Amino acid sequence: MKFENLLEVDRSKLLTIKADIFFFGEPLDDRGKFVVLALQENLSPKKVIVKFDASKMTFTINGASIPLRDFSSYLNKISPENITGQIIVDATTLGVSELLYILRWALRLELKAKIIYAEPKNYPSVFDAPSDYGRHHFNLSSSSVGYRALPGFTRTTSTVKKAHLIALLGFERVRLGQLLQNDEGAFIEAVTPIFGVPSFRPSFDKHSAYQNIDRLVRVSDKPEFCCASNPFETFRKLKFIKKCLPDKVLHIAPIGTKPMAIGACLFILSNLNENVGLMYDHPINSKGRSTGVTKIHLYEVSFA
Known part of the structure; x- marks a missing residue:
């Protein structure tokens, strides 16, 4: 590659x-x-x-x-x-x-x-309100199928051999929240969040931080950052994290920007014989x- x-x-x-x-x-x-x-x-x-x-x-x-x-x-x-x-x-x-x-x-x-x-x-806010919730909330997807495994891209974990989750984060708090709530610590032992910084626009990184920070306080390592529009930088960041965690099963959740998701896809494809898998919730994207x-x-x- x-x-x-x-x-x-x-x-x-x-x-x-x-x-x-x-x-x-x-x-x-x-x-x-x-x-x-x-x-x-x-x-x-x-x-x-x-x-x-x-x-x-x-x-x-x-x-x-x-x-x-x-x-x-x-x-x-x-x-x-x-x-x-x-x-x-x-x-x-x-x-x-x-x-x-x-x-x-x-x-x-x-x-x-x-x-x-x-x-x-731009992403239109759901609520035309001056509150933080109104400014940072968007109608990007109407629902999701949920976190279902994709054949060829899953890795086995257990309560003994847990996974390290790498979450590429975006504007939808429910996506990370659903993943962590469903697991409840059973198969995920730690979380490394990656935020898209620099973002597409100067204000977009604030949306991502506001939507996810409360979910991460108790479960995550220090955050990592990579350019929101550069998949190759995301690839290199994931490669660095994998090098730092050589014996861990890595589950990657590409729930941030699409370029970051492209980088995650390329990284997974370059590690098909390694302990690198996908966690994805299959959202139904909203029109407009x-x-x-x-x-x-x-x-x-x-x-x-």
């Missing part, structure tokens, strides 16, 4: 970027629509829309229902015969589950992934969860 480029691009680049396949999800807000519409105008790649249903453990790929166990073989079946080895993955509209399985498929075929992510201009579009990032990763 090689990190080749981290670029900021514009719409003209999306219209001309070359690849064999463009993977994307359902656009729910301005930035998702912006990226998907631009890349759909790009005549180069085959378009593949992907959605994962964690309650049924099935994918929907271009309208076809595919069991999780058949995901890779189905992608092989629908891929262009003359595939040159490059794919586009829109992380703006795809969730962590889709990203993990698409990138694992790319890893096995030694492809090059061009991962797109568009930052929002953000407004506007600011920076568009292009992250290039080679699995060759």
